[in-house]
Amino acid sequence: MALLPYGKLLLKLTNFSPRNNLVLKRTLMSKQLVFSEFGDPLSVVKFREDIVPPVGNQEVLVRMLAAPVNPADINTIQGKYPVKITLPSILGNEGVGIVEEIGKEVKGICPGNKVIVIKPVQGTWRNYATFSKDVLRVVPDDLGVVEAATLQVNPCTAYRMLTDFKPVKEGLVVIQNGANGGCGQNVIQICKAWGVQNIAVVRNRPDIDELKKFLQCLGATFVLTEEELRKTTIFKDKKIEKPSLALNCVGGKSTTDMLRHLQHSAHMVTYGGMSREPVTIPTSAFIFKNLSFFGYWMTKWNETADCAAKDKMMSEIISLMCEGKLKGPVHKMVKFDNYQEAVGNALSTKGFTGRHSRLPILPHIAGDEGIGQVIEVGKHVCTCAAGDRVVLTSRQLGTWRYFGVYNQRDVHVVGPVVPLPEASMLTVSPSTAYRMIKDYKHICPGQTVAQNAANSPIGQCVIQICKAMGINTFNIVANRCGFEAVKEYLLSIGATAVHTLEEAEELSTFNTSLDRPTLALNCLGGRFEDVMLKLIELNGDIVYHGCAYDLPLVKQRCRRDVRFHKFRITDWYDYATNVEKNVMLQDIIKLVVTGQFKGPLYEPIVLKNYEHY
Template sequence: MATTLVRCREIVRKVSVIALKYQFDNCMSQGFRAQSTVARSLVYPEYGEPSKVIQQLEQPLAAPKDNEVVLRMLAAPVNPADINTIQGAYPLKPPLPAVAGNEGVGEVVATGSAVKALCVGDRVVPKHTGWGTWRTHALCREDDLIKISKKLGIIEAATLTVNPCTAYRMLKDFVKLKPGDTVIQNAGNSACGQYVIQLCKVWGLRSINIVRNRAKIDELKCFLTDLGATHVITEEETKKLDLFKSGTEPKPKLALNAVGGKNAMEMLRHLDNGGYMVTYGGMSREPVMLPTSALIFKDIRCVGYWMSRWSKINVDSDERRRMFDELIGLMVAKQLKAPLHTVIPFTQFQEALSNTINPKGFAGTKYILDFQCQ
């Protein structure tokens, strides 16, 4: 029975890959001039464990027509949401077979005759979530891309659209914060957490950052303090926190939660009356728990934030452009650094996947796939 199931899955996989090849071939048969460029993509023909379902696919690329462009991808990160998407455990389900990856940076290498806003050599990031960034080259419409400054470093550009934007919006959209106000967050060492710390510093906000206790906790505390954290405390230290009782620190009006469970409940205890807890992750896999009295008598509001929803609603909004410009400006001025990362050749993607699922190191590291160093 189990053997039959495995065989069935194998057949589904093969059929799906054949279907993907057909899409490419069909595209080429429309009469566009095929180039000598071969695109190599990380494709999943069905949902499942990334190490099992992801496979490399090689296809010669068609020439761009009309408003199409050809991109040479430079780098793309491996985010936890990419893993969940491949597993089929994410609400966004790209039609299968799909190219993996949701963000990354590319360079325009050829343009169709009707392309207006892009030139060869321009740097671009995808406009939409689920575009499929884990590939050496791509043929797409110019309208699917956002042009960005070449002054921006490759790593910062590859990781621009998810984590720094999530941190930016969570600090802007729920509570009107003014310099001197305090923000509290858990998962302070996550990629998003590191941007929260840095943006707080830039905007004159104080940040209390909760991290899990670990072997090299002092090293992590130093690292986050250097980034700009006002305080870094462990989960255990959260319980006996007296910063707010003693009046040393104004009570936070905003709590950012990527953990859930008891961790989030402890964090919430320190929130000021009328404050917001914004949930954007659930690493503990436990539900968010709210004491009834905090909701009723302290008027605490508990909401969620999903970057993909915001980006979809604001896909071409001025606000999105303003946010990108501000973030890029801060990155170019070295006021925002990319989070801890490890660059790895694209062909070693299995290592990146495995280490993203089971993080190593004192603060975790973000794996960046490099498509030009193979």
């Protein structure tokens, strides 16, 4: 959904049109997103329409323009956020709108004013809302919609952390991890506006040079990957002073590496834990460096701060925004009716949450998938029995061994008729192919799916699953030695058409016997990505996976009619129910048993000869 992995998702709630002066009292309907139970956001968030009640004496009727989808919103739906919610509840903590009507006793707010919601849990995911006057703040008309909609959380968090712990304006250096996140981008821009040198630490990725350039343009003095931070010499070479303030939203090893470079008596502020690992602090940091460590939560500050402090903060932030020194996050507007798409993307790195791949704790037994025979079960196990053949449906459990002990929720029983190769590779490549074909576009028999790297394991699975469903496949592979053999093999397993990259690029029109593809699966960048965008049908869908998963979706500007998605099977397994997993695996197994699917090409290796691989 987002333009870049560090982007923001916003729900476009109403059109940015002049205020309609015709107020339909009593019959005005409000579109709302509500949830009545905690759980999977895609399941529990529901759309409803409700009559807007008459405006009370102390109330304001607001036509909402935009509201962001924040990590706190997702965690609230899941029941993991430490804010008390009364169910059912309308979602949304931030947003901007236009005042339509005010109560008789409301002062300082007029119809036509642009306002933001300044208190959480007010329900901004609706197109019309009645709020108490005390939860609204009038903002300038020339303040951008995106800046206004996202004003209350990330910019304020960045401002407070740069203000409340160390006097950074006096020339102190700031360092932060997770610098490409929404709050991190605000920290960088505020530092630049104040003339504060700052070091941005980010995870390494394929497009790291592009990300570094982006953050430097925002105002970062230095941008380092986590690996570069461990061996950097910028402090030893006096290119910049050691930091006196560190801002941490990651935790784990990233935090430990950052604090090693801090000045004596420096402060570290933790406001997030994206790695889901604890903050580990060496004893020497307390004793010999006199470091101080704090936690920060913007919601708690808002509960205790006085009005003067809040007004001063908001005025300064709004002033920076109106001057163009503080810009809203990279984003994409999502229509209100497409809320499930926005919420779904927010659950993964498609959107703003920046949820990282989980790193195993070392030492670690390798292996993500495999098949084995149950030798012994615990007395409370009811999903399998001794002698059953099972595959693992969770990641990083370690399958490269002779014997392993696993939880019953992480195994799926497969019958003896499923060949060992197909069963052992069941939960990654076939599952990835199955989900991408099923989840993003309703494809009818006779329609076309295009993909690049079609000779990869996932590509081979896509071809066979599509053939079983009567779907044509347009397959692109690199032109290399042995291309004819690759082409012959892919055609033998069901590919409709196989072309080199150069051949696909030469198609001025899609002049084959196939329909233009409505779904494209892209696991490569560069020219392979370009040809996908060239071939796809109007209003089609393109899914980034594999090596293309971490690519920024900047090229979507060339095809605004196309819907862009990112998919990783590990993310799907994290949120899928056991029923969903079982249905998918049974469908794939059925194809195997009926001879419509065989595993990708492989070479068997005895475990003790692992070095041969």
